[in-house]
Amino acid sequence: MKKYVFIITIILISCSVSMAVDNDxxxxxxxxxxxxxTDHNQFIQNSENGTFxxxxxxxxxxxxxxxxxxxxxxxxxxxxxxxxxxxxxxxFARASYYYRQWxxxxxxxxxxxxxxxxxxxxLDMIRPTIFLPSGVYPESFRDCLNSAKGLxxxxxxxxxxxxxxxxxxxxxxxxxxxxxxxxxxxxxxRVLAKAFHTDSEYSESDTAINMIFNWEPPVPGLRxxxxxxxxxxxxxxxxxxxxxxxxxxxxxxxxxxxxxxPESISVTNIPVDYDGYIEEILFGFEYxxxxxxxxxxxxxxxxxxxxxxxxxxxxxxxxPITVPFENNSVGFYYMFSYxxxxxxxxxxxxxxxxxNEEDKKGNGLGTNAGRPDYFAWQKDSCLSFRFDFxxxxxxxxxxxxxxxxxxxxxxxxxxxxxxxxxxxxWYLFAAKISYNF
Amino acid sequence: MILVRKxxxxxxxxxxxxxxxxxxSVNESRCQEPVFIGSPDIFESTLTKNDIKDIFMGxxxxxxGGKAITLTVNDQADLQKNFTKAYLRKTPAQFINFWKxxxxxxxxxxxxxxxxxxxxxxxxxxxxxxxxxxxxxxSKEKNLRRFTVSD
Numbered sequence: 001m002k003k004y005v006f007i008i009t010i011i012l013i014s015c016s017v018s019m020a021v022d023n024d025x026x027x028x029x030x031x032x033x034x035x036x037x038t039d040h041n042q043f044i045q046n047s048e049n050g051t052f053x054x055x056x057x058x059x060x061x062x063x064x065x066x067x068x069x070x071x072x073x074x075x076x077x078x079x080x081x082x083x084x085x086x087x088x089x090x091x092f093a094r095a096s097y098y099y100r101q102w103x104x105x106x107x108x109x110x111x112x113x114x115x116x117x118x119x120x121x122x123l124d125m126i127r128p129t130i131f132l133p134s135g136v137y138p139e140s141f142r143d144c145l146n147s148a149k150g151l152x153x154x155x156x157x158x159x160x161x162x163x164x165x166x167x168x169x170x171x172x173x174x175x176x177x178x179x180x181x182x183x184x185x186x187x188x189x190r191v192l193a194k195a196f197h198t199d200s201e202y203s204e205s206d207t208a209i210n211m212i213f214n215w216e217p218p219v220p221g222l223r224x225x226x227x228x229x230x231x232x233x234x235x236x237x238x239x240x241x242x243x244x245x246x247x248x249x250x251x252x253x254x255x256x257x258x259x260x261x262p263e264s265i266s267v268t269n270i271p272v273d274y275d276g277y278i279e280e281i282l283f284g285f286e287y288x289x290x291x292x293x294x295x296x297x298x299x300x301x302x303x304x305x306x307x308x309x310x311x312x313x314x315x316x317x318x319x320p321i322t323v324p325f326e327n328n329s330v331g332f333y334y335m336f337s338y339x340x341x342x343x344x345x346x347x348x349x350x351x352x353x354x355x356n357e358e359d360k361k362g363n364g365l366g367t368n369a370g371r372p373d374y375f376a377w378q379k380d381s382c383l384s385f386r387f388d389f390x391x392x393x394x395x396x397x398x399x400x401x402x403x404x405x406x407x408x409x410x411x412x413x414x415x416x417x418x419x420x421x422x423x424x425x426w427y428l429f430a431a432k433i434s435y436n437f
Numbered sequence: 438m439i440l441v442r443k444x445x446x447x448x449x450x451x452x453x454x455x456x457x458x459x460x461x462s463v464n465e466s467r468c469q470e471p472v473f474i475g476s477p478d479i480f481e482s483t484l485t486k487n488d489i490k491d492i493f494m495g496x497x498x499x500x501x502g503g504k505a506i507t508l509t510v511n512d513q514a515d516l517q518k519n520f521t522k523a524y525l526r527k528t529p530a531q532f533i534n535f536w537k538x539x540x541x542x543x544x545x546x547x548x549x550x551x552x553x554x555x556x557x558x559x560x561x562x563x564x565x566x567x568x569x570x571x572x573x574x575x576s577k578e579k580n581l582r583r584f585t586v587s588d
Contacts, residue, residue: 026540026546026547028540028547030541058541060540060541060543062543062545062546064505064546066505067499067503067504067505068499068505070545070546072543074541074543092542092543094543096543096544096545098498098499101491101496101497101498104498106543110543111543120538120542122541123537123538123541123542125534125537126537126538126541156491156496158487162588165487220526221526288526288531290528291528291530339528339530342530345530388530391533436537436541
């Protein structure tokens with residue numbers, strides 16, 4: 001119901017405000033409605049039966065206050081199975097001060113820049129495919145890594161002397177500093193709780209830093225990108241009773257106190273706290289030639305945490321023990337898109353994600369303990385067709401063939417005994433119609 | 438556990454790639470060089486190709502005198518295609534997509550699009566700091582800045 005109220009509000013506000021304020025405030029918006037179906041595995045809730053719980057809508061207001069100062073705000077709501085649920089949020093709300101071409105300054109809620117396409121995640125009308133390659137752009141991260149409160153600096157520079165321009169090309173940079181709302185119910189919170197085999201109860205994020213550098217070398221159509229981001233995070237809850245914690249207990253005892261009887265210690269369903277940071281290192285390139293665009297990106301996530309477990313010495317003595325925890329996940333994709341006519345564009349990509357760089361084959365090591373081997377990877381082959389009815393309206397049809405389920409439980413909660421009921425190979429079909437003005 | 442046989446996806450992708458490579462159009466639209474015009478209050482009379490790229494890609498937002506740049510786009514298909522290809526290294530669809538992206542990430546306002554060139558000329562003449570491109574030399578009766586483009 002809230003969805004329809006929001007849609008009607010978009011239309012009414014757009015009409016009335018456009019008439020009232022002439023051209024001083026620019027109003028734009030978008031609505032998209034999708035459909036998802038999988039042959040096996042619940043990609044989102046009810047996807048095996050087909051689901052329409054897959055939509056986005058946004059409405060933004062922009063105005064130029066002075067020659068240097070620009071204000072903009074965008075309201076956004078989306079639904080993706082259990083994520084979003086059409087809750088209206090502020091996508092961005094910021095004041096932008098343009099000083100020179102090499103420096104503009106933005107304060108407020110900024111969209112978080114990530115890779116070549118990260119900040120287009122909500123903008124279905126921009127990209128050729130419905131889903132961004134999940135190896136680098138996990139769907140589950142969109143609800144908390146999209147926006148950050150804080151500051152942003154950006155600009156671009158090229159040498160003034162033409163002979164150096166021919167050698168060095170052009171440089172663009174974006175530096176963001178702020179805080180993202182990563183609550184325990186968010187995608188990142190869920191993914192980390194899953195990696196830590198923990199029922200999360202609280203979470204808190206620290207100030208994040210994000211730096212992106214783009215270089216357009218003197219090769220027409222080529223753009224190179226490099227990114228580094230880091231944010232601190234604290235998550236706590238209770239350990240799950242599964243093989244992951246049993247094996248950690250056995251490892252710890254054999255290393256530190258081999259004489260202690262393992263039966264006298266419990267490490268399941270006890271308080272645990274994770275305090276540390278996540279780093280993201282990304283690099284990639286995009287090359288466009290006429291209507292053909294080819295891109296590649298690779299990302300590595302470094303999780304570096306201190307785990308404090310209140311180990312229970314039976315019957316009732318607890319002893320907090322802190323141990324380091326490191327896990328690196330990696331992902332990459334290569335993608336091409338081609339506009340064949342004004343109304344038809346198609347694209348394809350191959351995307352790979354490994355949640356544990358040390359266990360790409362699924363040997364049950366580290367975070368993948370107690371899960372089928374195919375939860376150690378996810379390889380997604382996608383073919384997508386986009387039909388543009390006009391500049392404002394498009395329909396996309398897309399098929400995915402997936403090998404592995406590493407990101408399946410990012411969006412849907414799977415109980416420990418349900419992991420072996422999943423299928424390694426599965427298909428996903430998606431359709432989406434979008435309108436923007 | 439049900440295992441689904443892996444399809445011959447690589448073969449399908451290869452066929453698609455061949456279709457793309459052979460399907461890329463070699464037809465060029467009729468060569469129509471854009472003529473750059475601006476509001477009479479603009480100080481500059483010469484722009485480099487990089488200036489034009491920066492202005493139309495929203496990177497350069499102020500004139501040398503500090504006045505904000507008001508961007509207009511001539512929406513005539515052939516002219517727009519030639520302009521975006523020669524100066525921005527983009528197709529018209531990529532150019533429009535780029536500006537939609539700018540709006541929806543909060544980086545600025547959409548340029549004003551005109552399908553009627555006379556309306557575009559009138560708008561630039563009456564606005565402050567406006568720039569645009571047209572298909573022919575403007576009438577001498579119009580009070581406009583005619584930009585010379587250098588490399």
